[in-house]
Amino acid sequence: MDFRPKIVAFLCNWCAYTGADLAGTSRIHYAPNIRIIRIMCSGRIEPTFILKAFQQGADGVLVCGCHPGDCHYQEGNYKCLRRFKLLQKFTRQMGIEKDRLRLEWISASEGKQFAELVNDMTKTLLSMGPSKVKSSLEVEHLNV
Amino acid sequence: MEEPRIGVYVCWCGTNISKMVDVEAVTNEVKALPNVTIAKNYKYMCSDPGQDLIIKDIKLHNLNRVVVAACSPRIHELTFRTACEKAGINPYLFEMANVREQDSWVHTDRTEATNKAIDLVVAAIRRVRYHEPLQKRFVNVNPATLIIGGGISGLTAALEIANAGKQVYLVEKSDQLGGQVKKFDLTFPHLSSAQQMIRPIVQRVDNHPNISVFLETEIREVTGYIGNFKTAISVNGGDPVELEFGNIIAAVGLKPFNPEVISEYNYKEFPDVITSFEFEEKLLAGRILTVYGKEPRNVAIIHCVGSRNKKYHEYCSRVCCMAALKYVHQVRAALPSANIFEIYADMRAYGKGHEEFYALTTHRQIMFLMYDQQKKLPVINQADRSDNCNMIIEMDELLSGQSIEVPVDMVILMVNMEAQENVKQVVRAIGVSLCGNQFFIEKHPKLDPVATTTGGVYIIGTCQGPKDIPDSVAQARAAAARILGAIAQGSVPIEVTTASVNELLCCGCQTCIGVCPYKAISYDENNKVSIVNEILCKGCGTCGSACPAGAIISKHFTDLQILSEIEGVMSMS
């Protein structure tokens, strides 16, 4: 069977999730590879969530919050950004390629940008092939 | 925990969902999953019969959890939560899968869309198993209201609330009430007097027994929460006065853009290049004269100054097109033989009576000239002695496709409306956010335009985005109605999906205190643990992910709930 990458996405309720809804209301089509999980604020993102997604077999993980300065919780997305850099370092050490984990800002009005982002990430993952995290983690019995 | 008994309902949404998602296949796929008691699909889940289906099943099958796969939870989560509540189960024992906005409407392959729907429904089922009942909580509402900004919006809201017999504290930064309207001569589209409109309003506010006005005053810090806010203000440098109020309205308006930065217009270089506001001063003074004390023979009005241009502001200021047409009428009335040039990029006449107003101006012998905002702005140059005018505007006229020179003696710049200088201080004090254009962000751009994500804080008038007087006034009355409603109720519900600290796990490091944007966490010296004030907490979850000890639970977004959801979306692959 041909490779169908799977992306787990964490979208903040106020901006990114609303933006993804807008892509729907505007009937902007995009790749069906994404599974969206709603959180209240990108500040809620924990490394465990991201590692869990990879461990479960996600080929890519996408975190979307409001643009800097646009956060509904005043500064949650800055906190997410700070923590994300650290996490990216960590996931790379675990052998997860950089492009498999992305943090992007999507506002409530950026339905089109969201669709483009999903297509772009799907394309990248298609060229990268499946993630090997799941199988390697199974060997190590690492449970996150 | 009692064994979950879950009812799953897949909505067709007519053909909106069923056309792209095989709802029958989704239902069958999840029917046999652990804890699923029944799974059904129905044409319109949000309709009364749809909701009744859930209510009846809850009673009949003793369900204690419900999942609906339908539109976005942002649209109908509340509808279904209420249905659950009606049937006697806690509304938080419900979860929604978004298979319309984020599935059937955005995909074109039926198999893929159906698989995705299955993943999303499975995730919702797994998640809802770990949902816990949350209890609604209420706080009492102090019946006084703080209004920041005394323009037409703030004044209107103040009168509405005060006339209902409730106390208003109205704080105005400048030394007078009235805001921008106070600076205008006439108003579009009826060319009625701004002064005759605003003066009596200011007077009524000044004399109202329920309104205390504080001029030349600014708010630096507000403490408390919905229903129970506090601030200290100092009037004329005197002793601070402590005010207590239950709701807040921000009505700080916008300020005119300074066109000095646009080199093409040579504002400040040429004294007869003036802004719309400076032109209003002339109109109020009753005479349109150049700095040389002469009546201009040629008047140009340039639109979109600092607006709709990436270099300055990308957004449209919305009122300047109509204000420009207002000037056309006023100049024509005062100077019957003057040449009037409307130099515009687009003519925006969106409002009630605006298109008709535009049509009227076309009978006023006006020369309409169009320029391309993105390609080249008109350039205002000094005229030669022989030119018989003060200045020359060079421009590429779009409709004729020609480069032309326009002789002028006075140029009116329709300047953009931008955020007030101290806007950051205001938003920080009252706990709301600004969008990229520095406008106050509403709770929901369509369904909740005057509320904010901070309970008890409302935004009205132009600080929420450029708008005209009728729209500002409508918002003012809307916010007043919301506040009077809350006061009438006496108490208001507060966020229940808050954070809470497990004192057994908390190590007292206080990391959480530093990250909370709402100052909702404090340190309990006696027990050496942090505690969340659940009234201040907005449930963003930032503290939960920052806590190194895993001591913070984000209610309704617990680790277990989110991790189960992740497992769910991945379980079918």
Ligand SMILES: Cc1cc2nc3c(=O)[nH]c(=O)nc-3n(C[C@H](O)[C@H](O)[C@H](O)COP(=O)(O)OP(=O)(O)OC[C@H]3O[C@@H](n4cnc5c(N)ncnc54)[C@H](O)[C@@H]3O)c2cc1C
């Ligand atoms: C050139 C021009 C012409 C216009 N003509 C028309 C027209 O003909 N018809 C029409 O319908 N609309 C017109 N408008 C639009 C109209 O001006 C606005 O709709 C209206 O002024 C909005 O009122 P407001 O109360 O929201 O804001 P404002 O009128 O801007 O009032 C805000 C008030 O808040 C005060 N303030 C600011 N910061 C603080 C602070 N930190 N603390 C306390 N107080 C503060 C300000 O001093 C001010 O008094 C025009 C606009 C422009 C720019």
Ligand code: SF4
């Ligand atoms: S209202 Fe007219 S003049 Fe004002 S920014 Fe919009 S298009 Fe330009």
Ligand code: SF4
């Ligand atoms: S971050 Fe966690 S452990 Fe540290 S004080 Fe806050 S709740 Fe306690």
Ligand code: SF4
């Ligand atoms: S959830 Fe957000 S608002 Fe609530 S205490 Fe934690 S950081 Fe503060």
